[in-house]
Amino acid sequence: MGDGQADDLELRKLMTRYQRADPSALDELVRAVSPPLLRYFSSSRFDRNEAEDLLQNCWLRIHRSRDTYRASEPVMPWMYAVARHTRLDAYRKRRRLAAREVLVGAVPEVLQADNPDVHADNFESMISGLPDAQREVLIMLKVSGMSLEEIARATASTVGAVKQKARRAYATLRQVLGKDSGNAR
Amino acid sequence: MQDETPDWEVERRLDAWAASQPPGGISPELARRVQDALKPSLTPVKPLPPQSTLFAAFFVIFLAGSAGLIAIMNKSGLHEMTPAQIGAVTLICAAAGILLALKITAEMIPGAKHNMQLVSILTLCGIGVFAIFATLFPWEIRGDFVAEGWPCALREITIAVPAAVVLWLVARRGAFFASARLSAALTALAVFLVVLPLQTQCMFLQAPHLLVWHAGTAVVLIGLGAVIGAYAR
Numbered sequence: 009m010g011d012g013q014a015d016d017l018e019l020r021k022l023m024t025r026y027q028r029a030d031p032s033a034l035d036e037l038v039r040a041v042s043p044p045l046l047r048y049f050s051s052s053r054f055d056r057n058e059a060e061d062l063l064q065n066c067w068l069r070i071h072r073s074r075d076t077y078r079a080s081e082p083v084m085p086w087m088y089a090v091a092r093h094t095r096l097d098a099y100r101k102r103r104r105l106a107a108r109e110v111l112v113g114a115v116p117e118v119l120q121a122d123n124p125d126v127h128a129d130n131f132e133s134m135i136s137g138l139p140d141a142q143r144e145v146l147i148m149l150k151v152s153g154m155s156l157e158e159i160a161r162a163t164a165s166t167v168g169a170v171k172q173k174a175r176r177a178y179a180t181l182r183q184v185l186g187k188d189s190g191n192a193r
Numbered sequence: 194m195q196d197e198t199p200d201w202e203v204e205r206r207l208d209a210w211a212a213s214q215p216p217g218g219i220s221p222e223l224a225r226r227v228q229d230a231l232k233p234s235l236t237p238v239k240p241l242p243p244q245s246t247l248f249a250a251f252f253v254i255f256l257a258g259s260a261g262l263i264a265i266m267n268k269s270g271l272h273e274m275t276p277a278q279i280g281a282v283t284l285i286c287a288a289a290g291i292l293l294a295l296k297i298t299a300e301m302i303p304g305a306k307h308n309m310q311l312v313s314i315l316t317l318c319g320i321g322v323f324a325i326f327a328t329l330f331p332w333e334i335r336g337d338f339v340a341e342g343w344p345c346a347l348r349e350i351t352i353a354v355p356a357a358v359v360l361w362l363v364a365r366r367g368a369f370f371a372s373a374r375l376s377a378a379l380t381a382l383a384v385f386l387v388v389l390p391l392q393t394q395c396m397f398l399q400a401p402h403l404l405v406w407h408a409g410t411a412v413v414l415i416g417l418g419a420v421i422g423a424y425a426r
Binding site: 029034035039047050064067068077079080081082085088090135146150161166178181182185186 | 198199200202203206207208209210211213214215216217218219223224226227228230231232234235236237238239240241243244299300301302303304305306307308309310366372374
């Protein structure tokens with residue numbers, strides 16, 4: 009996000025025009041908002057093709073729920089809230105399909121600090137191993153560049169709860185990195 | 194002893210990881226596909242009313258529902274209660290009504306500000322109800338605990354379910370992203386709408402009866418509401 013208040017005011021005006029059915033506002037919004045949303049999907053365990061499908065699905069949801077946006081509120085947390093639901097539904101669908109396909113065995117979802125299989129040379133796998141809620145906060149914080157307040161709005165949570173998730177994610181990463189460097193010695 | 198990596202190192206790794214994420218630029222074809230898919234259905238929409246108006250709508254339904262039920266229901270329990278008992282139950286119901294109406298309003302608008310987690314609201318209200326029932330009402334069992342209890346639970350379910358449906362009708366416009374949380378909050382508001390009327394007509398004002406048949410039924414209903422919300426997605 010990070011492009012400041014001026015951008016947000018511009019986006020609010022575009023959203024208001026979009027709600028009034030101005031086609032040029034829709035065009036401008038798609039151009040302005042799609043890149044950060046696509047980056048958000050790409051960072052969330054989806055490949056480029058899946059992320060583009062999710063982006064299209066997300067725009068359909070944005071379109072159907074555009075009456076729930078109010079001009080007094082910031083635009084991007086609203087957009088990310090819709091994107092988040094799109095992503096969660098895609099995860100659920102993927103899990104349902106995986107449950108049907110995989111009969112034996114399970115992929116470990118949660119990263120444990122004492123898991124010897126996780127190494128610091130693959131930071132991506134460490135991030136992937138974090139619980140989904142913590143990983144989501146890190147993606148929004150670091151990849152999307154959102155503030156804690158914006159993340160709280162996008163995830164229907166409080167700032168305190170977001171801070172706690174970030175703290176836990178940092179603590180787990182600190183531990184795993186520390187353990188790995190200890191093993192390397 | 195296990196080493197802990199310093200914060201700056203974690204921060205550095207995270208920044209490097211964030212920078213390595215795929216860029217978000219979209220192709221002109223993708224942008225056109227999205228625009229073409231949406232334009233045929235691009236019609237003017239009326240934005241949701243302000244949060245204060247939505248809150249007022251939920252709270253008025255809560256108050257009117259509660260007052261209406263008290264007016265039409267048998268008031269035999271009301272005459273048995275002390276002013277402290279009536280005051281405490283009214284106070285906890287009003288507090289729960291305000292907090293839950295605020296929460297529902299925030300839940301139905303994507304990207305809205307949330308001041309309190311639903312679980313905190315339910316825990317606070319639950320502790321309040323438990324404290325009131327456990328300290329202000331006698332700990333005794335008179336008569337047949339089950340035979341006298343289940344009609345109260347049934348009455349609570351019979352009133353709370355339609356109340357939850359009415360609240361859902363108000364919330365549905367913003368409930369495109371219906372979640373377990375919104376559904377649980379709606380059910381909780383419906384349950385608190387019933388608490389006072391049920392109390393005013395109940396003849397068995399003892400702590401065990403109130404905790405098991407009134408509060409226990411409420412907990413089950415809220416849990417069911419959450420489950421229905423989760424599966425309705």
